[in-house]
Amino acid sequence: MDTIKSSLTIVFEPPFYKAIFERSFDSVYEVGQLNLGPAEPKTRDIYHLVNTSWAKIHFFRQADSSLALAPTRINPKRRQRLARKAIAHQLGTKAQRALQKQRESNKVAHQRHLQLSKQAKQAQQFSLRQAKKLAKHKGH
Numbered sequence: 001m002d003t004i005k006s007s008l009t010i011v012f013e014p015p016f017y018k019a020i021f022e023r024s025f026d027s028v029y030e031v032g033q034l035n036l037g038p039a040e041p042k043t044r045d046i047y048h049l050v051n052t053s054w055a056k057i058h059f060f061r062q063a064d065s066s067l068a069l070a071p072t073r074i075n076p077k078r079r080q081r082l083a084r085k086a087i088a089h090q091l092g093t094k095a096q097r098a099l100q101k102q103r104e105s106n107k108v109a110h111q112r113h114l115q116l117s118k119q120a121k122q123a124q125q126f127s128l129r130q131a132k133k134l135a136k137h138k139g140h
Helices: 043-056 076-089 094-136
Strands: 004-013 016-025 028-037 060-063
Touching: 004 043, 016 094, 028 043, 028 094, 060 094
Parallel strands: none
Antiparallel strands: 004 016, 016 028, 028 060
């Protein structure tokens, strides 16, 4: 039987409130976010957001290795040490890290798109210069 887990977290990152949606099923972890505006959202606004805008949320998919492996028993002291070490080296929550990866992948895609358009423009300008040079030598 497959289980689907979802959670909604409302955070205030000045100057706006943000809704961070997380969902996981099988070994897939997805996260999405929406800006809610500068005013603190009311409960009815959150219900309305979940009921009507769920289909509009763009989720960023990431394979979740922690869900894929069955957890084994870990000594509580070791678990505490690992948690302390993980907090010291990683900033933010799992959702924030996934959103950061999404921003980075969008940035790379945007840079690639700009590079391709620049190359196309340069090729077009080159062909125009060549055509102008040929027209100049025709003697007309």
